[in-house]
Amino acid sequence: MRSALLRSAALGSAPPELLTTAEMGRADRSTIDSGTPGIVLMENAGRAVAEAVMRRHPPGSRVVVLAGPGNNGGDGFVAARRLAAVGFRVTLLLAGAPERLKGDAAEAARRWTGPTRPATPEALAAARPHVIVDALFGAGLDRPVDGLPRALIGAVNAARADGAAVVAVDLPSGVNGTTGAVMGAAIEADESVTFFRAKPGHWLLPGRLRRGRLTIADIGIPDAVLATVQPRCILVGPELVRASLPVPSLAGHKYDRGHVVVVSGGGHTTGAARLAARAALRVGAGLVTLASPADAVAVNAAANVAVMVRQTDAAEGLATLLEDRRFNAVALGPGLGVGAATRDLVGSALAGCRAVVLDADALTSFVDDPEAFFTALRARPPGTTVLTPHDGEFSRLFDKLPEIHEASSKLDRVRAAARRTGAVVLLKGADTTIADLDGCAAINANAPAHLATAGAGDVLTGLVAGLLAQGLGAFTAAATAAWLHGEAARLVGPGLIAEDLSEVMPSLLARLIEPPAVAESAHDRVIR
């Protein structure tokens, strides 16, 4: 099953697909097999890098091109030639013996007519560069850096600290393009120029923090190769969200837009559920009910106007409420407390086939016996369950599983969790990662730092529930909610408190949803 969001990826204006380095290699080979020589792709790549330098630095600037032993270095040779041709003072430093260059990189080196010097930290410092083009390693980085490459990375970072600008070819050297990991040491770039599509490592931490501005250059690889490559990961963006958001019909009524139940904690822990309930309503759910224990009914009722409040006594009460099939999405976890009572509530919510989003205590309550929990989740219909852990909740629940322990990236950890549970798993963070059972994944990276505040996660739970209630599949609902959540935080700005997120939702949604065209009435004509 390919998720709807991945299918809709083609609708976006900015390319949403993220290609692993292996997928990028397949895109490259497929293009070359269709008749575009590799050296043409390399020339285009090197030209794009040179143009990135020219955009921000005047001719006459001193440029060091630090070239490595592979095709990333080849791109560096092309950039060096182009920059020298328009008056930049270029020093080319090669890490490794020139005779080890192969194929297109060897050809690019032949076309460079200036001197090629051995790369050493001393040679780099002596060149006193205004700009460094980092062409040491790109997609081919396959082991931790040490020895001379590590010393060179240190020298580049020291030069940058002294004021040099760094433009990385494809990826900052030392960053793994597929995982975003820093392999021993990595260059800190001001800009990275990548080719055809961004890579997950440009968006996953810590790689994202090393790459500076990201430029995606067209180097002549046709979009049609994506049909062969079939990338499994996207970056969530506004076009995808626009394509996923339900547009209410004028002929519809509130029950067409779903009815969310948010399960409230009792006593002093009711605020989290209220935040979630309000978010569900704001994102367009037709109705929202707060299922409240007896001691929470009064406060929940007093603090809400549009949200309904129903008294439900423990798991039995929730089960009785949910016998009404019009409640088509349930959210629980925030403020419930950890323990048997919450496990029983989760049991009531998971019975049946309505959509469920589980967060916070609804996840932590199962850490002592996760297998039973996973079995219950796997028994549910596909595409109906979302788990929204933060790092700590994820680790407590999943880290003992060998496949999670061995996974090499956040993407693969989340994919493994989705495979194990059959649920869509959304792991929160600055690089929120969402995965579906079939391995389709999405990264959402629009969240500003000030979104990390008390109650923000509860709002996200409510957004997911509100979208599930309106009929979005679990993966699409989770990805859409994550983007709306981050974007709402950007709209509010610093000083944000969780309550603000729902309040800016109308203006955010207004930018995204085109109202359906309405036939003009006679009345409209009269008043004009």
Ligand SMILES: NC(=O)C1=CN([C@@H]2O[C@H](COP(=O)(O)OP(=O)(O)OC[C@H]3O[C@@H](n4cnc5c(N)ncnc54)[C@H](O)[C@@H]3O)[C@@H](O)[C@H]2O)[C@@H](O)CC1
């Ligand atoms: N795939 C594509 O479509 C295109 C790729 N191009 C460039 O080609 C690059 C990939 O080229 P390659 O596959 O040759 O790989 P790289 O040039 O990134 O690096 C491979 C070389 O580095 C060595 N190496 C890897 N890790 C090392 C470490 N830790 N310490 C020391 N040496 C290490 C390898 O043994 C190999 O010699 C891309 O990043 C991009 O810049 C472009 O030329 C344009 C087209």
Ligand SMILES: [K+]
């Ligand atoms: K590089």
